[in-house]
Amino acid sequence: MTRIASDLPETAHRLTRKGRELQVRVLELTDVRDGGFVLIFGEIDDDCLVRIHSRCLYGDALGSDDCDCGPELDKAMDLIQGKGSGVLVYLEQEGRGAGLIAKARGLRDGDLTGADTFTSYRSMGLPEDSRSYELAAKSLAALGLNTVRLLTNNPDKAHALRAAGIAVTPVPLLTRARSARARQYLEAKRKRRRHWIPIEAEAPWAIEASTVVEDTAILPAVIDDEPRKRRIHWLWRSRESGFTARRRAKKAGLVATSG
Numbered sequence: 001m002t003r004i005a006s007d008l009p010e011t012a013h014r015l016t017r018k019g020r021e022l023q024v025r026v027l028e029l030t031d032v033r034d035g036g037f038v039l040i041f042g043e044i045d046d047d048c049l050v051r052i053h054s055r056c057l058y059g060d061a062l063g064s065d066d067c068d069c070g071p072e073l074d075k076a077m078d079l080i081q082g083k084g085s086g087v088l089v090y091l092e093q094e095g096r097g098a099g100l101i102a103k104a105r106g107l108r109d110g111d112l113t114g115a116d117t118f119t120s121y122r123s124m125g126l127p128e129d130s131r132s133y134e135l136a137a138k139s140l141a142a143l144g145l146n147t148v149r150l151l152t153n154n155p156d157k158a159h160a161l162r163a164a165g166i167a168v169t170p171v172p173l174l175t176r177a178r179s180a181r182a183r184q185y186l187e188a189k190r191k192r193r194r195h196w197i198p199i200e201a202e203a204p205w206a207i208e209a210s211t212v213v214e215d216t217a218i219l220p221a222v223i224d225d226e227p228r229k230r231r232i233h234w235l236w237r238s239r240e241s242g243f244t245a246r247r248r249a250k251k252a253g254l255v256a257t258s259g
């Protein structure tokens with residue numbers, strides 16, 4: 001059964017985060033497959049910031065270094081909070097929809113064999129990614145949103161919203177790998193799931209090797225209407241060429257090997 005609860009006004013309250021307050025209202029999405037919650041911050045309108053986030057106990061709550069879930073959620077909330085409004089759709093789709101036990105088994109397989117997470121899932125007879133964003137898209141449409149700026153690296157999420165009639169401007173969240181496993185995971189997502197993640201040697205922190213950078217950076221919108229010619233454009237503060245920048249980053253020893 002799918003249900004979008006409608007007791008929105010009764011949930012309005014203040015939330016203090018990182019020393020600042022913002023208003024939030026909560027909707028519940030009830031579904032056996034992809035239920036969760038919609039958190040509406042401030043007063044939203046078309047072109048507002050939206051993050052659709054799938055539950056990750058390790059990344060979201062435990063601060064694991066082995067995936068990008070925690071930093072992505074944190075940065076998305078920073079941006080929504082900075083803007084004063086936006087929507088977070090938090091879906092109970094742990095382990096790419098397979099659950100925490102399957103996720104743990106996949107991680108164990110990775111420990112033993114060195115396989116990336118998608119290969120491990122397939123070896124267990126599971127889909128690489130069984131998440132659905134249909135209910136999230138419906139909930140956003142039900143809020144009256146026609147256009148959104150979607151904070152994501154995942155083209156599947158943008159496609160789901162467009163299928164629901166919502167115009168999407170994807171705004172990728174670039175996350176710096178904090179462990180070897182995270183580096184492998186990001187690389188696998190880029191190569192196998194076509195996520196909008198640049199190779200690490202071309203990320204802003206590799207280019208600006210001599211400066212202190214944040215763990216997570218935001219990229220401007222991507223052009224994703226031609227999948228085979230998909231390109232990520234981000235703002236380069238440096239005027240030097242990509243080749244020169246990569247050589248400088250390599251010399252500084254900050255270019256990681258990709259697995």
Ligand SMILES: [Zn+2]
Nearest residue numbers: 056059067069
């Ligand atoms: Zn995660």
